[in-house]
Every structure is written in structure tokens, then in C-alpha cells.
Amino acid sequence: MLDSDTIDPEDEAFGITDRVIADVLAAVQAQDVDTLNAILEPIHPADIAHLIEQVDARDRRDFLTLWKGGIDGETLSELDENLREEVLESLAPEDLATVVRDLESDDVVDLVEYLDEDQQEQVLDALAAPDRVAVEQALSYPEESAGRHMQSELVRAPEHWSVGEAIDYMRSDVILPDQFYHIILVDPRLKAVGYVTLGRLLSSPRATRLRDIMEDSFRTFHVAQDVEEVAQAINHYHMITAPVVDDDDRIVGVITIDDAMAFLEEEAEEDLLRLAGVGEGSLSDGVRETTRQRFPWLAVNLVTAILASMVIGLFENTISELVALAVLMPIVASMGGNAGTQSLTVAVRAIATRDLTGANVWRVIRKEALVGLINGIVFAVVMGVIGAVWFGIPQLGYVVAAAMVVNLVIAGLAGTMIPVVLDKLKVDPALASGAFVTTVTDIVGFFAFLGLAAIYLL
Template sequence: MAELIEDHEEEAFGVTESLVDGVLEAVDAGDAEQVDFLLDPLHPADIAHVIEQISPRERRDLLDVWKGGMDGEILSELDEGIREEIIESLAPAELAEAFRELESDDVVDLVEYLDEDQQEAVLDVLEGPERVVVEKALAYPEESAGRHMQVEIVRAPEHWTVGETIDFMRSGIDLPDQFYHVVLVDPKIKPVAYATLGRILSSPRSAKLRDICEESFRVFDVNDTAADVAHAFNHYHLISAPVVDEDDRLVGVITIDDAMTLLDEEHEEDILRLAGVGEGSLSDSVLETTRQRLPWLGVNLVTAILASMVISLFETTISGLVALAVLMPIVASMGGNAGTQSLTVAVRAMATRDLTGSNVWRVIRKEMMVGLLNGLVFAVLMGLVGYVWFGTPMLGVVLALAMVINLVVAGLAGTMVPVALERAGVDPALASGAFVTTVTDVVGFFAFLGLAGWMLL
């Protein structure tokens, strides 16, 4: 098993257990040269993965030996909790060196979730103009386009030719390390179009920039939500897009790497919330992980009590036929699983903007029909099981009917609950699971025991 895990890690990350052991041995020996030899050839993401694999004490020892090795690209790849820990332990000179080569949006991404003292420590090591840019970005609302844009832009007047643009970019000006478009602006610095570097380099020098512009041109406001920006990038297949202020003047640009990171973070957050674990990670402490999970375990306890109260209403029915106590968890469990299936599909569709007001009722009808068909299939199966197991034909009928009812309700609840929560302003990924489970448990127990009391006793 260990060999399989190691092979998987090497394929996925370029990091093996032997590499991590080698780094730790070099750290224990205080051999900075060997640490450099092992880590320098690695991609920053791989170095971050190594750092995340070791304990806090080993990380401190690594930083003591590996002086000057930590740079901004590695920090940006680290889990947030570990990143804060490392930033706090770095000396001001090391911080300055780590942030020196980063674009403005990358610096903001690194510092936006730090506490005030850590933010101030990072800002203090930035040069004047860089600090102003970062502070201005941090002043925009959290999770807005202004917070995630980079201010390093290549722009040109809309009347320029390809030749003038190429000469301008070769004139020794400070260009971003990576960029995809030249943004065309009018005399008021309002973006009107953009041209890709590929089109510019493949066009005659005499060609006008406005004649080789891309049709995919989109502009975002600094206050647009990061989620909307990310979904627009995904929907329109954008590579980069200009960002404007309240006067529609060009102030920055969002690039595809940032947009896809935002989209990935949103989807990851939804998955974690569906499981009721918040935004936790493997690097969190025991107390932090407990704090994140405790509230939703408490909610589940309340819903379990509610289901138990429904069961208590049928004490006489259960005591009259003990077989009911054996079979009733099956109905609730099947409903819960079916509800989770519908819920997962619905939440994902809402996250990708595929589930909207125009198609919500069609989706609800579809999920109910799926529940009905699945219910009929399992009704036949469980009806036979109930009859063969306990020798009571009507018990099989009761079990079959309860199965159909609960799976139909599961399909309905799995879609309607997240939609209703979103319209109420509640994150559907965060709260839907508890409500859907409650509905399927209550309906399952009520249908099965109620039908049993009516038809059997």
C-alpha cells in the first residue's frame, strides 16, 4: 500500500516519501547546500507540497536552515494556515525578497486573509508604489474583481498600428511577466477592445489594432463579485479581461489563472460545505477542526431527535409488529441517499449557473420522476424481501409503498430545498444537507409506520 501511495504522489506532484525524508535528514544535519540541491529543481507547487507534508516543528527547522529559499511563488501555493505560519516566522528582509518578483494580484492574494499585524509586516517591506497598489486593492470589497485584479496592464490607443504597438512594447517599458492581450483605450482611458499577442505578431505592421480585435471582449467593474467574473471567464472562454472603476476608466485586468483559481475555490468550498466541514484542511489544528465541525454535528443531532420524535408517535404500532423496527431504517436510508444524489446535482448546477428560474420546475419534475421510477424498482425488490423475510404479504406491500413515497419526496426535496434556501439568501451548500436528511427521515418513518398502522394493525 505504501508503495502505491508513493507512486501516486510521484505521478501527481513530483514528490516522493524518499524526497521528503531526504530533506528532513539534510535539515537535521544543518546542511543548507543539500536542502538547496533537493528543493531548487522542484516546481514551487511541489516545494509547497513538501512543506505541507511535514510537522510545524520540522517546518521551523527547515526555515532556519533554508535561509532565503522561500519565495512568493511557493507561498502562493501553500495552504492558507501554513502560509500564515511561515509569513509570521520570516524576517522582514526575507519577506521583502519573497514578494519582490510577484505581480500585484499575487501579493494581494497572499496577504488578504492575514491578520492586521501580519498584513502590516508584509506591507512594510514593499516599496512605496507597490504598497500603494496593494493597499488600494485591499480597500475593495472582499471577493470582488477589484480585490483580485492585477494593475500591471499593457494598453495602447485605439488608433495605433501593429508596428507602433510592437515598438512601444520593445521600448524598454516595464511589462508584466505574463500577459495575453493589449487593451485598446480611448482618450479617456476607457477600454474599448483588446487584441491578442498572437494576432499582433502575425499581422502586418501597418494593420490597425482596431481591425484585429477579439470578439470575446468583456469588461468588469471593480465591484463585480469574483464568482460572477469566474463564471463569465468559464462561460465565454476568456483569457483575460479589463477591469474598470466607477468612471469606466481602465484600472486593472483579470487573467484566466486567477479566474480559474476563484472558480476552483468556490467549487471546493461547496463540496466541503455539503459535507458539513466548513473550509477546513489537513493542516488545521485539532481545536480548529473541532470548532468547524461541531455546529453542523449539532444540527444533525437536532434533526435526528426530530426523526426519533416521529418514531415515538408509533410506539404502539412498532410494539405490535417487531418486524417494523427491523425494516424502517431501510426506507429512511434509501430516501436519504436518493435525496443526497438530487441535492448534489442541484447544488452543482446552481454553482455553475445551469439551474435557473427558467428551468427549475422542469428539473424538479425530472427529479421526482427519477425518484418515482427508482422507487418502483426498489419497491418490487423490497416488497419481495419483506414477504420472504417475514412471511407477511401485506408487510411487503407497506414497505413497497413507503419506498415509492420516500424516493419521490427525496427527489423533490433534494432540488427544492437548495433553491428555496438560495432565494432566502442562505448558502444552499452549507444548509441543504441537514434539511434534506430531515425531510427524508421524517417522511420515510411517517409513511412506513403510518401505512403499517393503517394496513397491518
Template sequence: MSERGDTAEPLLKGDDADEAIAAAAESRHDEDDRLKPEFVSAVLDAVEEGDAERARDLVSPLHPADIADLLELTPADRRGEVAAALGDLVGAEVLSELNDYVRDDLIGDLAPEQVAEFASELDTDDAVAMIEDMEEADQQAVLDALDPEDRAAIESALSYPEESAGRLMQRDLVAVPEHMTVGQVIDYLRDNGDLTRDFWEIYVVDAKHRPIGYCQLSWILTCPRAIAMADLMKREQTLIPVDMDQEEVALRFQKYALISAAVVDGGGRLVGMITVDDVVHIISEEAGEDILRLSGAGEGDINEPILMTVRARLIWLVVNLGTAMLAASVVGLFEGTIERFAMLAALMGIVSGMGGNAGTQTLAVVVRALATNQLTSSNTARMIGREFRIAATNGATLGTLIGIGSYIIYGRIDLSLVFGAAIVTNNLVAGLAGVLVPITLERNNVDPAVSSAVFVTMMTDSLGFFSFLGLATLFLR
């Protein structure tokens, strides 16, 4: 994929460019339903050449989720340019499908009125997800630009805790009193154009707007018009408290095979509903989050800013550094019985151990990215460069810390320099191995989640020992 520059020239011109665009348009997806690199490059080249119309022609047949994928696969410094060229193809539905970090970058350049317009076209839960992480002043400006009804709904949702049912629910639903008949409900649905069109169940409520049952649309469509809703509805239902954690919500959907569920407030009144499409996202997010927490890799999002990633990973690496130094100090107790370079035996385990921990962090992120199709052949090179920069930053920080620590303990500047250099080297090895090993396995139809750890550990251990002992042999006297 080409990078934009002041002197950039189109990669293809004339008939060659038209043929390349036509070829890319004919086959946009690979066998795993991911956008092909050739298609992504064709769109970027069209934008780079200033041919916005051709770019829109290529992208217009795509589903909003695919357009979101295209923007995520676009280098960060070119996303604004591509989004501007695509114009109204990047609408509210596309923004709701975007990765959080990518969406924040894009809407950061929009006027509050534009963000409000997008938010008004979305369900409440999607609108909240779009604006909840904005700066307070920007968020207030967007809220002020909304219609009073939309603003009230979003402000109400924002008042609930993060990752709760209140944030996840949508307020657009269909509720009817129990005294209505099937025929009256059908007429009500047909005559009210303001009702939501995306629903699978109708909730039956009492005079205090408390849900007392529900009916699936199929039941209503296949029953005589004279049947009362009270006789047709199913009274046993799963109600979701508005303050329930989203992970528990997902577990209830999974346990009871729900399509949608009513959300109730503290008084038992119906305030919204949650649908299975939102829960599928939560299940995936929570499962990945738990695994990444075990490895100390932060959120594990490949679109997360590098400094945030460095900070999240470095904390756990420093903790691991402390535990590794403690283990090495135990071996150091026997230093008097070991020959000339006894301290090497005490310290070389730290080099391999720290490399193994860094490799595990990178590996967890890459395996997740592969599983969720965030990492494809279109952005593999960018991912490798990103992880190399993170590994270099973390390695330099840890190398400096451990070099200072070893000098305080042993009082040898040559040993400190060798130790620090070996830490930096093995962190770079770990970063590259954590990316290249799972990618190679995945492209050879081997499950990277099962097999990658073995190979990454082997590389960090062997190359860690080699770099440390090799440098010691060359420079210690």
C-alpha cells in the first residue's frame, strides 16, 4: 500500500490503473471474507491520485462493516483523507462499526453538529459508544446540538456506569398494554411510522409500564386477530436490571438463548432492551480482555496509540523484572562456590525470562488480532513495525533499569552494559517473534493460539542466552 508524500507519484497510470481497479473491484474479499490487499491498495491509490469518484465507485458496494475495515486498514495519517474522499459513504452505520480508537480519530476532526447528526441516526447504545469517550467540552457541544428527545435518551444512558446494561441498551422498542388484541397490535404497528423497525419481540406492560410478558413477532403474525395479547404472551421472561454488568448480561443471553431482553430500572419499569447483536460483541470483547489481562498486554488493540500500549505493557514488565531479580538473587547466594564469572549464572535467567514475558505479551495481542480479523495481509508490515518500536522502547527502558541495578549490586560497569544490551536485544527478538511466529503458523493453517507459545519461548530463551553469554565472552575481563 502506498504512502502519501509531497512528491508521491501514482503507482499505475492510464489503462494500467483502470485495469487494476477493475480487477480489484471484481474480487474484494479473500476466502476468509477479509478485504484483499489489492483492493485496499486500489482505493488508496485512487484517493492519492485525487480521483475520489473512482474511490467511491470501488467502495460503494461494500457493507458498512467492510467500509469500517477499509478505514482501519488505512494508515492512520491517511484515514482523514480517505474518509473525506468517500464522503457520505462514511455514514453513521460505518462509524458505529469502527474500532473505538479509529472512530475517535475520525470524529475528532468533525464539527459537533456533524457528530450530532450521526448520533441521531443511530440506536441509543451506538450513539453513546460514539460520544462517551469524548472530552467533556466536546461531548457537551454534541449533546447541545442534538434534538431534545435524542439528547435526553443519551444523557440518561451516560448516567449509568460504564460497561453496564444501561450503557448497552437501546431505548427504541415496542411495548403494548395487555388488553390489546393481536389485530389491534398489528394495526398499531402499521399506523405508527415513528416506531423502531428493528425488533423481534413485543413487550407487554401493565399500567405502571412494568413488563409482564412478551410475544415474538411470529406468534402475532400466525394468530387470529381476535386473540388477546394477555392470552398469547409468554409470562416467563428474563429481565435485565439496568445496572447489571455487561459480562453478566452476556452470560444470561448465552444461558437462556435470548434474542433480546427487556431492561428494567430499580422500580421494575421497562426502560430499554438489549439485542443479541450487541451481546455477541460483548462476549468477544470480554473473552479477549480476560486473556490479555493474564499476559499484562493491556487492551491488546492494534489501533491503540503506541504510548498507551507501552505504558500498559511496561508496568507488568517492570513487575516481572522485580520477581526475576528476586529469583536471581537466590542463586547469587552461592556465588562463592562458582568460578570466575559466577554472576553470569545468576543473571542469565533474567535475560531469557524477561524476553519470554515480552514475547507472551506480543503473542497475545497478535493471536487476538488474527482471530478477530484485525490483522490481515493488508496491514502485516505495519503491525511488525509497530511491535518493533514498542519492543525497542520497552527494551531500552528495562535495559537501563536493570543495568543500573546490576551496577549497584556488583559494582562493574562492563557487566552492567552487557546485561542491559542483552535485555534490549532479547526484547527486540521477543517482539519480532511474537508477531512473525503466529502469522507464519496461521498462513500454514496451524492454529497460532495453540502452537505459538512453544516457538516464541524457544526463540527468547535460546537467543537470550546467546546474546548475554556472547556479549560477556567478548567484553568481560
């Protein structure tokens, strides 16, 4: 039987090795353009972009200076957003023109949307007139819309054409997109009515009408639709391209599955980082940028931690009579925080994937509370025994056990309800839920434990 050990560890599925990076840096240091070109020639633009991201700021500058002519459009559009400006600045204006003319309209939009006006103008000037119109049109749509992210390059044909007519059209000297997998059929008013896959087209006789080999299901998306929803729909329905239409149902562009895939990967990453209280961070950000990104969440956490401490402060007298309470109280809070984080992560993800809806929200909340209750009872027993034995005070065991059950039930409830409510209020639950939920579990944990202790122990 095969297993991963039988594969040479260096035989990676993709990417470049640390060895290649070292060779590139050596060539850069030796100012040896020929060696550099020889190393980079067979390397895919996505990997060159990766290399530029991996090296440090000084090496990157030296590399870009030496390898001026090498950057192409694809490398540029694969590059981390915060490095693009630097790379663009290293290009001579005439190189910039060649670079951007290669790109599809959505890649140009992606490239220019965050550039300052001067640089943006420079890129737009480098485009052919119709491409420039397409890019400016896309830039007029809202940031996260389908219209902003679609490519205008697509192949459409009248629905009354035959297979032969479509093939002859494509064999004529019409300019076709680099990659396309469908022909979109339009009626005389250019309204999109369906699509034919190229596979179906190729396997059908020349006389067949295109409308007779249309696929069954056809969906279009409006230019103003949220692009994340379009990407999710592409994934959900296994579409290869999603047609984008204007107010009159006329086809104006497509969003392709590879872009949707990259987009969903980014969104998943953002959700993950937001849940952890890290903003839009990237590994190639500098110390200053990273410090600034991390700061707000830590500041929020300081406020919530102080709130929790004020609850402890209410019980200073209780604690001074029985210091064991100070030893055990973080355990109750920590278990609640963890249980709450479990529930909230499941809820945030389920909201993002549309698995948590009006149809099942109450069932899920009830379930989470019940799970909290059961795990709460189990850990209450364990922790009750430990607490009683550790300090030799049986009542301390009862108190810690009771507080544990209360806090884990609240954790399940808060962990589910807070993200649901935030989502209803149109606040991103990934961004804000964590702080709310741990504040709740800290406060409830300390209050239940110390409060019960004040009543029953002293």
C-alpha cells in the first residue's frame, strides 16, 4: 500500500523550495542577471509572486532592481496587495504598458483599485480604449459587488446559431479570452438565456442549434450582487463561470470559478483572522503595521478583562476570608470561555455557509444549551471533587460545581445567540462575537462562583 512516506519529501505538489529562493538571492547578490533569468525562466508567475513575498524588504528591492524586465501581468496580479505598489513603482512606464495589456479586465481592476490616483491613471493610460472602458465601468460598481469583480472577456452567441456557425465564428479572427469553457447564448436584445459547454458543442453535429444543446440549469447574477455570495453559489452549484447581468438582464461579464475559489479562500482566511482578533493582516506586513492591526482587539479585551475584574473586586472581602477562591476562580471562567468559543465558532461558520437559518436556529440554540448542561455536569463533578479535596472544604466543591454548570450553559447560549443577533444587526459576527462571548462567560463565571461562595461558604 502506498503512503506519504514513499514520496520524496522534496517532491512537493507545488511551490518553490527554500533551495530555489537561496539560489535566486545568491544570483541577486552577485548581480548576475543571466543566472537569475535561467533560474526564473521555468518558474510559474504564481511562484515568482510567492518568492517576492517571502524574501525580506532589502532583498526584494535588490531583486526588483536587477530583474526589471521580468515581471509580467500574471505575477503582478498574484502578488500580495500590499506589495503591488512597491513592485509597480519599480517598473518603467513602457514595461507597465506591456504588463497590463496581458491581463483580463478583472485582474486590471484588482490591480488598480487600491493604487493612488497617479499610479491608477498611469495603468489606465496603458490600456487599449475598449479595455479601459471595461475597467472604468467595473470600478463604478461597489467594492464587494459582482460587477467590480467580473471579467468582461467572454464568448456569447445568438441562440439561433448552429454548432457549425459557432465554431466558424471562433475560428475567424475574433479575439477570444485566454480561457473560456462556455458559450453564453443571448436573444436578439442581448438578454442572456442559457449556456452551452464547449464539451457539448464539440461533441454535437454541426447542424445542431445551440438552443437545443443548452444546459438545463442556468443562473445569472446581478452586477450589484455581493461577490462573496456569487462565489458561494459557484461552489454550491459546481458552476465553472457565473454570468453577470445588468438591470436589463443583458450579459456584461462573467466571474470564473478560479477567481471564486481564490476569493473564498481569502474570505475563509479573513473570518479565521477576525475570529482571532487579527484584522486584515498579512505575513509580509511590517512590525508597525502588525502592531497597529493587533492593537484594537487587545484594547477591547483590556476593557472586557477590567469589567470581569470589577466583578472580582465586588468580592474582595470574600476572597480575603478564603484565598482558595482566588485560586479556583480562573478555572470556572476559563472553562466557560472555551465552551463559549466552541459554540460561537460553530455558529459563525454556520452563518457564513448558510447552514444556520431561521429554519433551525431555535433547535441549534436548544442543542447548544443542552450540550453545555451535560458537559457542565460532567466537569462540575470532576472539578467539585478536585476543589473539595485540594482545600479540604467539601462546600467549596459544591460551589465550584454549581458555578461550572451555570457558566457552561450560559456559554452555549451566548456562543450561539450573540453571533445570530449580530448577524441580524448586520454586524460581522466573526469580528465581534469573540469579545462579547468571553465577556459574558468571564462575568458569569466570576459572579456565579464568588457569589455562591459568599452566600454558602462564609
